[in-house]
Amino acid sequence: xxxxxxxxxxxxxxxxxxxxxxxxxxxxxxxxxxxxxxxxxxxxxxxxxxxxxxxxxxxxxxxxxxxxxxxxxxxxxxxxxxxxxxxxxxxxxxxxxxxxxxxxxxxxxxxxxxxxxxxxxxxxxxxxxxxxxxxxxxxxxxxxxxxxxxxxxxxxxxxxxxxxxxxxxxxxxxxxxxxxxxxxxxxxxxxxxxxxxxxxxxxxxxxxxxxxxxxxxxxxxxxxxxxxxxxxxxxxxxxxxxxxxxxxxxxxxxxxxxxxxxxxxxxxxxxxxxxxxxxxxxxxxxxxxxxxxxxxxxxxxxxxxxxxxxxxxxxxxxxxxxxxxxxxxxxxxxxxxxxxxxxxxxxxxxxxxxxxxxxxxxxxxxxxxxxxxxxx
Amino acid sequence: xxxxxxxxxxxxxxxxxxxxxxxxxxxxxxxxxxxxxxxxxxxxxx
Numbered sequence: 001x002x003x004x005x006x007x008x009x010x011x012x013x014x015x016x017x018x019x020x021x022x023x024x025x026x027x028x029x030x031x032x033x034x035x036x037x038x039x040x041x042x043x044x045x046x047x048x049x050x051x052x053x054x055x056x057x058x059x060x061x062x063x064x065x066x067x068x069x070x071x072x073x074x075x076x077x078x079x080x081x082x083x084x085x086x087x088x089x090x091x092x093x094x095x096x097x098x099x100x101x102x103x104x105x106x107x108x109x110x111x112x113x114x115x116x117x118x119x120x121x122x123x124x125x126x127x128x129x130x131x132x133x134x135x136x137x138x139x140x141x142x143x144x145x146x147x148x149x150x151x152x153x154x155x156x157x158x159x160x161x162x163x164x165x166x167x168x169x170x171x172x173x174x175x176x177x178x179x180x181x182x183x184x185x186x187x188x189x190x191x192x193x194x195x196x197x198x199x200x201x202x203x204x205x206x207x208x209x210x211x212x213x214x215x216x217x218x219x220x221x222x223x224x225x226x227x228x229x230x231x232x233x234x235x236x237x238x239x240x241x242x243x244x245x246x247x248x249x250x251x252x253x254x255x256x257x258x259x260x261x262x263x264x265x266x267x268x269x270x271x272x273x274x275x276x277x278x279x280x281x282x283x284x285x286x287x288x289x290x291x292x293x294x295x296x297x298x299x300x301x302x303x304x305x306x307x308x309x310x311x312x313x314x315x316x317x318x319x320x321x322x323x324x325x326x327x328x329x330x331x332x333x334x335x336x337x338x339x340x341x342x343x344x345x346x347x348x349x350x351x352x353x354x355x356x357x358x359x360x361x362x363x364x365x366x367x368x369x370x371x372x373x374x375x376x
Numbered sequence: 377x378x379x380x381x382x383x384x385x386x387x388x389x390x391x392x393x394x395x396x397x398x399x400x401x402x403x404x405x406x407x408x409x410x411x412x413x414x415x416x417x418x419x420x421x422x
Contacts, residue, residue, distance in 0.1 A: 102405035109391075109398040116387035123383040132383065199414035207412065211404050219397055358398060365393040369386055 015057035019271025027051030027266065039170035043262045047163065050266015061267060068267035071260050076151050081261040082144035083229040088254030090233020091246050095208060097350035100198040104347065106300065108354025111320030112362035113296030114139030114289035122285055129375055130154050133366060135282055138165050139289030140359035142322035148226055149363055153376065159268035160279045164286035172323045176330050179294045184314050189338035191313040195346050209235040216361055222371050223364015230360060294318045319348040322359035328352040
């Protein structure tokens with residue numbers, strides 16, 4: 001009797017497998033990146049800790065009636081968490097620089113090129129159609145969109161796709177500069193772009209989120225939950241009369257959901273399911289997607305430079321991804337390295353907010369095409 | 377082959393569709409700036 005009681009203390013140890021040990025090490029690695037390197041700490045810390053929790057044998061956190069299972073089913077599988085995060089992002093984003101120069105929005109489209117080429121690569125590597133869609137969406141450089149699409153169509157890949165999306169987003173300042181330097185000449189990087197602030201009326205800023213929601217909703221309705229929540233947050237911000245809701249969206253809601261979302265994603269990283277060759281392939285494909293996004297944005301900006309007679313610095317094309325505002329800052333730094341008189345930040349901010357719209361739109365178009373093709 | 381056809385269709389129409397809609401949104405933004413121009417005094421009061 002006493003021995004049985006003592007034996008129960010060792011059940012966890014007895015059920016501990018090498019995959020659990022590896023995943024606890026991976027969880028610690030994510031905690032290190034979040035805490036020591038301050039890479040997306042708000043997400044990598046909960047994800048890392050979630051990965052540790054779910055790899056403790058017999059704790060049952062992801063079993064039926066387990067604590068993390070409740071969070072996962074209530075927030076991730078229902079897609080509530082990514083949509084609530086988008087309300088917060090919308091409330092934090094100023095689309096003013098984009099409204100000042102609408103043509104820059106196209107750079108936000110070119111920045112999504114990586115999504116589709118990565119999807120093709122994933123198909124060639126043997127992933128099935130919906131898995132390839134989930135992997136391609138890493139190229140959106142947009143965590144909530146990646147989680148939304150993956151939880152909907154390939155939930156078994158959620159851990160790998162989310163970790164890839166958030167890690168690469170935080171690595172943008174390291175990943176993008178070498179590509180930017182390789183694809184542009186010093187003369188191109190030195191191009192000075194004049195910035196004259198064009199005032200945008202408050203009414204235009206209020207009508208903008210409504211117009212975007214209706215237009216994109218009518219053309220690509222499957223993406224309305226994402227675009228709608230992003231634009232709802234922005235409408236609250238620009239209305240100027242819902243300060244409490246704006247603050248709640250930017251702070252309380254975004255913070256609580258980020259915590260629960262992070263820990264739920266970490267909870268999908270159980271050893272046997274995560275330690276598969278396909279996880280490494282997903283991480284590799286995600287990296288390819290970011291490279292392709294950056295390259296496509298730069299090439300479109302080069303074309304705009306050519307068409308405008310040398311007035312567009314091709315570096316701003318690299319900001320056409322959704323990693324906001326890191327990507328715009330990288331462009332500013334690289335521009336100043338080439339020419340100290342160069343201030344590309346506001347142009348890059350416009351492209352970067354265009355990338356936010358572009359990433360959601362690319363996902364919306366893709367989901368609507370899948371529906372139209374009868375795949376979902 | 378079926379997968380490749382699927383991928384190419386999605387790439388062509390997905391990327392093309394995204395760029396066309398963004399172009400359309402750009403035109404809408406231009407239109408908004410034209411029909412709802414910034415008026416300093418009114419906006420200050422508002």
